[in-house]
Amino acid sequence: MAVLSEEQSMLRDAAKSWVQEKSPVTAFRKMRxxxxxxxxxxxxxxxxxxxxxxxxxxxxxxxxxxxxYLSMGLILEELGRTLTASPLLASGLGAASALVLGGSDEQKxxxxxxxxxxxVVGALAxxxxxxxxxxxxxxxAEKSGDGYTLNGTKSFVLEGLAANLYIVSARTSGNPGDTKxxxxxxxxxxxxxxxxxxxxxxxxxxxANVTFDNVKVGADAVLGEVDNGYPLLEKxxxxxxxxxxxxxxGSANQAFETxxxxxxxxxxxxxxxxxxxxxxxxAAKMFTDLELARSAVxxxxxxxxxxxxxxxxLVSLAKAKMxxxxxxxxxxxxxxxxxxxxxxxxxxGFYLKRARAAEAAFGNQAxxxxxxxxxxxx
Amino acid sequence: MADFGGSxxxxxxxxxxxxxxxNFPPSLKGGPNPxxxxxxxxxxxxxxxxxxxMGEKGWxxxxxxxxxxxxxxxxxxxxxxxxxMGRIGAYNPIGGMGVMMFGPTLLEYGNEExxxxxxxxxxxxxxxxxxxxxxxxxxxxxxxxxxxxxxxxDHFLVNGQKIWTSGAQYADWCFCLVRTDTTxxxxxxxxVLFDMKTPGVEVxxxxxxxxxxxxxxxxxxxxxxxxxxLVGPLNGGWTIAKRLLQHERNSLSGAxxxxxxxxxxxxxxxxxxxxxxxxxxxxxxxxxxxxIIMNDMDLRAFQQTALRAMLESKSNQGxxxxxxxxxxxxxxxxxxxxxxxxxxxxxxxxxxxxxxFTAEELAAVRGWLFGKATTIYGGSQEVQNNIISKRIxxxxxxxxxx
Numbered sequence: 026m027a028v029l030s031e032e033q034s035m036l037r038d039a040a041k042s043w044v045q046e047k048s049p050v051t052a053f054r055k056m057r058x059x060x061x062x063x064x065x066x067x068x069x070x071x072x073x074x075x076x077x078x079x080x081x082x083x084x085x086x087x088x089x090x091x092x093x094y095l096s097m098g099l100i101l102e103e104l105g106r107t108l109t110a111s112p113l114l115a116s117g118l119g120a121a122s123a124l125v126l127g128g129s130d131e132q133k134x135x136x137x138x139x140x141x142x143x144x145v146v147g148a149l150a151x152x153x154x155x156x157x158x159x160x161x162x163x164x165x166a167e168k169s170g171d172g173y174t175l176n177g178t179k180s181f182v183l184e185g186l187a188a189n190l191y192i193v194s195a196r197t198s199g200n201p202g203d204t205k206x207x208x209x210x211x212x213x214x215x216x217x218x219x220x221x222x223x224x225x226x227x228x229x230x231x232x233a234n235v236t237f238d239n240v241k242v243g244a245d246a247v248l249g250e251v252d253n254g255y256p257l258l259e260k261x262x263x264x265x266x267x268x269x270x271x272x273x274x275g276s277a278n279q280a281f282e283t284x285x286x287x288x289x290x291x292x293x294x295x296x297x298x299x300x301x302x303x304x305x306x307x308a309a310k311m312f313t314d315l316e317l318a319r320s321a322v323x324x325x326x327x328x329x330x331x332x333x334x335x336x337x338x339l340v341s342l343a344k345a346k347m348x349x350x351x352x353x354x355x356x357x358x359x360x361x362x363x364x365x366x367x368x369x370x371x372x373x374g375f376y377l378k379r380a381r382a383a384e385a386a387f388g389n390q391a392x393x394x395x396x397x398x399x400x401x402x403x
Numbered sequence: 404m405a406d407f408g409g410s411x412x413x414x415x416x417x418x419x420x421x422x423x424x425x426n427f428p429p430s431l432k433g434g435p436n437p438x439x440x441x442x443x444x445x446x447x448x449x450x451x452x453x454x455x456x457m458g459e460k461g462w463x464x465x466x467x468x469x470x471x472x473x474x475x476x477x478x479x480x481x482x483x484x485x486x487x488m489g490r491i492g493a494y495n496p497i498g499g500m501g502v503m504m505f506g507p508t509l510l511e512y513g514n515e516e517x518x519x520x521x522x523x524x525x526x527x528x529x530x531x532x533x534x535x536x537x538x539x540x541x542x543x544x545x546x547x548x549x550x551x552x553x554x555x556x557d558h559f560l561v562n563g564q565k566i567w568t569s570g571a572q573y574a575d576w577c578f579c580l581v582r583t584d585t586t587x588x589x590x591x592x593x594x595v596l597f598d599m600k601t602p603g604v605e606v607x608x609x610x611x612x613x614x615x616x617x618x619x620x621x622x623x624x625x626x627x628x629x630x631x632x633l634v635g636p637l638n639g640g641w642t643i644a645k646r647l648l649q650h651e652r653n654s655l656s657g658a659x660x661x662x663x664x665x666x667x668x669x670x671x672x673x674x675x676x677x678x679x680x681x682x683x684x685x686x687x688x689x690x691x692x693x694x695i696i697m698n699d700m701d702l703r704a705f706q707q708t709a710l711r712a713m714l715e716s717k718s719n720q721g722x723x724x725x726x727x728x729x730x731x732x733x734x735x736x737x738x739x740x741x742x743x744x745x746x747x748x749x750x751x752x753x754x755x756x757x758x759x760f761t762a763e764e765l766a767a768v769r770g771w772l773f774g775k776a777t778t779i780y781g782g783s784q785e786v787q788n789n790i791i792s793k794r795i796x797x798x799x800x801x802x803x804x805x
Contacts, residue, residue, distance in 0.1 A: 027711065028718045285796060300801045305792035312791055313728040320707035320725075346704050394696045401699070403671035403686050 027095070027323040036096050039076065040103035047072065050279075050372050053108040057229040057375075063187045064231020065110040074143025079117035082264075083125060087137035094118075094264060095326040098271035105275025108375055110230055112146045115184040118268040119261065120147020123192040123209065127249035127257040132211055136190060148188035149265060150179035150235055151258070157388045159194065159258055160204045164237060166195035171244045173197075175210065175218075175237040183386065185233030186223045188214050192261070193237070197252050209254040210246045217241070228375075228382040263340040266387045267325045270340075270347040273383045274315075274322050277351040280358045280376040281311050287362055304361065311354050318343075318350040338400045341393035348383075348390040355380035415480050419487045426456045433492035438499065438528075443573045454496040458527030463497020464506065471510070471518055472526030500569070501525035501532040503654040505578050508647040512594075512635045521576075521596070533599070535565040535579030535621060536644070542567075543786050545580075546589050546641060550623060552581035559583075559595060559633070561603075561626040567780070571606045571619035574599050578647075584638050594640035596632040603627075613772035614755075651781065652730075668763070670695050670740060674747045691746065698743055701736040708732065727795050731787045734777040741771040 029037065048069060056066050073079065081097045083089025097118055104111065121140050124133055124147075139145035151159055164177025175195055182188070191212045199206025212219070218240035224232045249257045285308060288299030298304060325343035328336045355377040359366040366373040384390065428449040437450050446454070457463045460474065465481040467473020476484065488495065506525045509518060524530040541548040550563025561581055571577070577597055584591030597604070603626040608616035635643050671686065674695055679687040686692040712725040744767045745752040752767055754760030778784040792798045 026715070026723070028714050285798075288798060296802050297799055299798040302789070302801075305796075305798050306785070306788045308796055308798065309731075309788040309791040312724075312796060313732055316725050316728045317701075317704040317708055317732060320711045321704045323711070324707045342700050342703055345700060391693075394693060394700070397700060398671070398685070398692065398696045401671065402684070403675060403680075403692065403695075 026319070027327065029095075029099075032092060033096050033099060036081075036092060037099040037103065040078075040100045043072070043076065044103045044107055044109060048104070048107055048109045050107045050375065053110060053229075053375060054372070056110055062223055062231075064184070064229065065112060065187070069109070070111050070113075070143060073111055073113060077141075078113060079121075079143045080141030082118060083121050083137050083141045087133055088141035089121075089137070094267065094329040095323070097268055098322070098326040101268050101272040102275035102278075105272035106279040108276060108372075108379055112148070112184040112187055112231070114265065114268050114272060115149060115188070116140055116145070116147040119149040119183075119265045120190060120192050122264045123147075123149070123248060123257070123261045124211070126260055127209065128211070129245075131245065132248065136211070140190075145189045146184060146187045147190040147192060148182050148184045149261065150182045150185065150191045150193045151262070152181050153177070153179060155180075157385070157392055159262060160207070160255065161201045162194050162196045162207050163201045164193070164195045166197050166208055166210065168197075169241065172242050172246065173210070173244075175212070175240040175242065178234060178236045180234050181224070181386075182233050182235050184231045185235050186221055187231050190214060191219075191235065192248065194254065194258055199252075204255040206252050207254045207258065208251050209248040209258060210242055211248050212237075212240065212242055212246060226382060227378040230379075230382065259337065262387055263336055264329060266340050266344045266393075267322070267329055269383060269386055270322045270343045271326065273347045273351045273380070274319060276376060276379060276383070277318070277347070277354045278315060280351075280354050280373075280380075281308075281315060283372070284308075284311075284354075284358045284361050291363075307357060307361075311350075311357060314350040314353065318346045321346045338397055341388075341397040341400070344388060345390045345393040345397065348393070351380045352384060352390075412479055412483060415476075416483045416487060419484050420490075422460070423487055423491050423493060426453075426460075427491055427493045428453055431493070434494065436494040436496065436498070438496065450496070453493075454528050457496050458529070461526055463495055463528060464502055464526050467506065467510065467522070467526060471522035473522070497526065497528040499528075499531055500534055501530065504534075504647050504650040505532050507650045508578075508643060509634065511646065512643050516631065517596075517634060530575045531570065531573055533568050533571045533574035533577050533621075535568055535577045535623075537567045538564060539566050543783055545644070546592065548580055548582060548592065550579070550581050551585075552583050552593060552595065552628065554583070555627075557630055559628040559630070561595070561597070561623050561628055563623050565621040565623070566609075567618045568606070568621045569618055571599070571621050572608055572616075577604075577621070578634075580640055580644055583640075587638070589641045590638050592640040592644070593637055594634045594643045595628050596634060597626060597628045601626050601628070611773065612775070613769050615769070615773070648782075670698065670743055670747065673744065677747050677749060677751070691743075695743060695747075698736065698739050701732075702740065705729075705732050705736055724795055727787075727791055730781065731778075731784055731791075734774075734784070738774050738778065741767070741774045745771050 052066065052069070077090050078100050080089030081092045081100065082094060084091050101114060104113065117140065121137065124137055136145060140147055153161065153163055164175065164179065166173040166175050175193065179193065191214060193210045193212050194207055195210055196206055197208040218238040220236045220238065222234045224234060226232055288304055288308060289297060291298045321343040325339040328339045358373045358376055362371060362373050365371050430449050431453055437444065437446055461469065461472050462474045462484060465474035465476040465484050466478060469475030502525060506522060509521060536545060538548050538550060550561065550565065552559040552561045565579065577599055579595050579597060580592055581595055582591055583593040603624040605622040607620045609618050609620060610616050674686045674691060678691065681687050686695065708725055709729065712723065712729065715723045715725065748764055748767060751760060751764050754765050754768060756765060
């Protein structure tokens with residue numbers, strides 16, 4: 026674990042206790058079984074907001090605490106341990122960073138305080154196909170009068186159903202695949218012409234396809250520069266990726282620890298199965314991979330806090346390494362638990378399903394390996 | 404030179420800088436450490452001068468006690484010294500097993516007479532030590548060693564064979580594990596020292612698949628070891644050996660896993676040259692490109708972990724679990740890198756010697772071969788996994804089947 030400041034330690038400890046007391050993995054099961062369309066427990070979200078978690082990367086002038094991205098990562102990691110569902114990543118990290126980095130003073134004061142208080146849930150509406158591809162924007166934003174008219178569909182919008190606010194990437198010029206000609210917009214979810222289709226995903230988390238049918242927005246809805254939104258979008262996505270990697274780190278660690286506990290208690294052939302060397306060595310591999318992944322995730326979050334030029338490559342490294350590690354551990358969790366790992370009654374299935382959803386979001390391992398190489402020039 | 408004791412760190416930096424500027428031969432600036440070369444070569448006059456000066460000052464072993472010839476510096480001062488040496492391009496001419504592992508162990512377990520006798524010459528880089536631990540029948544299971552030391556009153560009579568003795572052909576002295584009680588396994592081992600010139604000591608270098616011979620077989624036939632060369636209590640050698648191996652691990656972890664394939668031109672640069680690029684500037688072989696990316700990422704995450712482990716160690720967390728994974732993670736990544744280098748070079752990555760191959764190509768082959776040892780020595784990959792599973796993860800031992 027990175028060397029933390031006192032503030033960061035306190036934040037992490039607070040998150041740890043809240044999760045242990047108020048949100049064990051049984052809370053996730055309860056949420057799933059309830060079929061709640063939002064994909065999270067609204068009461069739990071209120072408690073998180075009351076503790077200030079939604080404002081961790083928001084400046085104090087706008088109702089936040091400005092503890093930074095590593096701090097947000099520490100909270101997300103603890104939530105990830107028990108698969109706690111909430112819009113913290115999409116809203117407190119994704120939408121909030123878009124406004125913090127690119128918003129006008131008016132946009133910031135209109136939205137950030139409400140995001141910090143949890144009253145408004147923001148979501149990033151970026152992808153349009155089956156694979157993450159932020160430059161392949163086809164959703165059109167055509168100039169109409171002083172403002173724009175939006176037409177198109179965004180897919181796999183995390184917390185898309187719950188959202189009161191979308192940060193939308195749209196095309197004001199050029200063709201899908203061009204990084205130039207992309208403009209970001211701040212669009213309230215209740216604007217006329219927006220329709221949401223809830224997605225029922227394997228990991229039971231909230232997501233939707235969002236269709237924009239002649240949605241009219243003013244010039245004041247533009248976030249940043251017209252036609253030049255891609256650099257800001259990449260910065261925002263990198264923050265979302267790093268935060269998601271932190272959540273995955275928590276989930277993978279817990280999946281490993283639960284599995285390790287099983288190895289120490291399950292008896293077959295007259296002994297604890299954890300005494301079999303083949304399983305011991307597989308456990309040692311998972312442990313090793315987790316330590317390496319932790320280093321990458323923490324380094325990415327620290328780089329974001331320090332705003333160093335190597336943020337993109339460190340984020341891609343973190344998302345790819347964490348993806349591989351969670352992929353392995355989620356598979357091993359089911360396998361090592363044997364038959365009971367295959368039952369819905371056991372949480373192994375939850376971690377497996379969550380792993381694949383998290384791997385795919387904001388670019389999977391292959392996407393980030395390619396991006397890492399392109400940044401390095403090969 | 405003044406005794407720095409607890410004086411100001413910046414004053415020490417100034418003094419160190421001045422001393423280095425006055426005493427480090429400029430011709431050696433930025434040059435490699437001759438002691439790191441496997442084959443022993445006669446030192447140049449400047450190399451010899453530098454060793455003598457650093458040896459007298461005790462700064463080759465900066466934190467060792469002054470009374471035995473060490474520098475007597477605090478860890479903070481030692482770090483400053485290291486920085487100043489880096490700044491001026493000076494290598495540390497004092498090294499070897501005496502520094503890395505034997506000296507620190509002797510300082511902890513040796514008696515006064517032994518410390519006075521052996522530590523000063525280590526500090527001055529005058530005596531080279533080799534390690535007599537492994538045997539043909541005792542590798543991973545070191546404690547099963549059989550080299551026998553019989554009590555003959557005023558001396559031990561030692562008979563047996565050691566293997567993988569690094570640098571034995573150049574060593575002056577040997578620290579050696581011997582069996583002094585055949586009825587007990589771990590509690591029958593003693594830690595002794597002997598002069599490599601003692602009659603009955605025969606050294607034979609072992610040629611490795613890489614073509615070099617850094618390790619030897621050491622045959623011990625009726626070797627007389629004086630009783631005063633017993634370190635620690637009789638049959639108490641295993642504890643001392645374990646501590647020595649810890650020192651070895653600590654000194655290696657700073658340097659990284661070493662061995663085949665590290666350093667040199669980047670893999671992606673080599674690939675672009677040997678394999679070519681596509682119209683988008685990417686390595687032309689997409690399968691190879693992916694595997695190179697994965698190795699680059701593994702290496703980066705390893706380097707991040709080394710940094711994190713070091714920072715955590717220094718903070719009030721103390722050394723964390725991250726340190727236990729270092730050898731396995733690092734060695735595997737470097738071995739993969741060596742394999743990828745060969746693959747990138749294609750036919751040019753198959754040369755043994757001769758001018759049909761560049762020095763870089765030949766070095767790649769030798770490095771790839773020698774690198775296979777890194778997952779075997781210093782605690783094999785399998786043993787490291789056992790250590791992680793049992794000591795860190797707390798998984799139990801197999802019990803007897805009923």
